[in-house]
Amino acid sequence: MRRNIGPILVVVLAIIAIWYAGSFAMNRAWTMDQAARAGTEPSFSEVFRDTMNQDRAVLPAPHQVAAELYDGIIDKKVTSKRSLVYHGYITFQATMAGFALGIVGGVALAVIIVLSRAMDLTLMPWAIISQTIPVVALAPMIVVLSNALGADSLMVPKAIIAGYLSFFPVLVSMVAGLRSPDAMQLDLLRTYGATKGQVFWKLRLPASMPYFFASLKIAVAASLVGAIVGELPTGAIAGLGARMLIGSQFGEPMIMWSALFAAALLAALLIWVVTWVERLAGRLMGVQA
Amino acid sequence: MSQDTVISAKNLSLTFQTNDGPVNALKDVSLDINRGEFVSFIGPSGCGKTTFLRVMADLEKPTAGKVTVNGVSPEEARKNRAYGYVFQAAGLYPWRTIGGNIRLPLEIMGYDKAAQAERVKQVLELVELAGFEKKYPWQLSGGMQQRASIARALAFDADILLMDEPFGALDEIVRDHLNEQLLALWKKTNKTIGFVTHSIPEAVFLSTKIVVMSPRPGRISDVIDSPLPAERPLDIRDTKEFIELSHRVREGLRAGHEAE
Structure with missing residues (x-):
């Protein structure tokens, strides 16, 4: 882990440098415009300083976003409607609910598909087709439907959308995992006269665990994307997705960018937790340290 | 077929249907194996030796002929847990300890916890792996893993042990x-x-x-009853009898090869 820090740092620094250059280039037009209107002739350093500190920059500079992020996460009370923790928590809830739905749905479908050849032929194509439909198009329909069915908050449709995106990686991995035991291992259980159920519990399920945990990392990220997308076209007023939309609609790039980075931080946190759980499970299952 | 016959094959044939047409894995194979015998099947690849063993274990179905194991069909014998099978690879479950791997057949066959623990201890001593019960397979060498897989086949009360090139992947020593x-x-x-x-x-x-x-079609070309004594130290391999017997086996293999 320690060894990786050097290269990562280099990449991060490079991105920040490119970002600063981009901020300068993209915000310069507005600075020059203002100067022309005022009839002044700004020096290069004046232009540069101005591009770094515009309130409504086309591309806010990294330090501006960092400051806004710090303000939104640390300074604002978590109950405040402008706190990123508050919005992040709302998105987090939908992400977790969707993640749970995705795991349960993905595992259940995988089990059905592996145990039944007919289901393999009929269910799998639908699962694949489901992922080709743009979620943004589907989201409003899911909201309307869940409202009609009596869900009075946006949490339910958001969780469904998040689950809709996250079940697929779990399904695909679990099908592969449950089928991973080779002919010899199946023959071995046959010589013991094991039942189909015993083959499943003693061999297929434990053999699928590495596949399962690998898919969780993808699924949790997909779930977060689903929760955010679920907040975009649905008139949500709370959640990181809603913040992004508000930021873009009201011309407040700082709100948009800080929400974007808050989402990235949340994703990193979720993946870190999943990785930690994976390692813990690996240790319990005797994985080579 | 005497009273002591444990495994009996009569005019056994097995034809695999492949994309390149039918393959005669076994043709007209007849053999009796008596209680307590140690029977080796030797031959080049494609001679059907593994297939023959798999037929006895009910892992393949013959297309013609008859096999009995303990006087019943292989399927029934399998369901009676009449034999332990050792594969080419140890095939231990990486997520189970050595003890856990040996417990696997016992769990499936419904032995109670105390019996499981006792048998695991007993067979680990038998294969000289006492003290390795809590280790995971990756912590053992290839030879030790194969011994653990033999222990797994011995853990339940089968009086037949079928072994398919169990030491094929290990070095000479x-x-x-x-x-x-x-x-x-x-x-x-x-x-x-x-x-x-x-x-x-x-x-x-x-x-x-x-x-x-010998191969194509897979068949028995010679059955040799060993004249060697029951007591066999490793240096028996330098004796005249051993060398003569080896010679006869080699001749048998060559004859099968030339007959193609």
């Missing part, structure tokens, strides 16, 4: 050691052993009966 251990174990347990190999010294050293097979 480890193989010698395991051969010695296997002989000692066979003497201690009185099991009937069917042993597939492609090594002449291994077959001659271990067996009371050597079945030489």
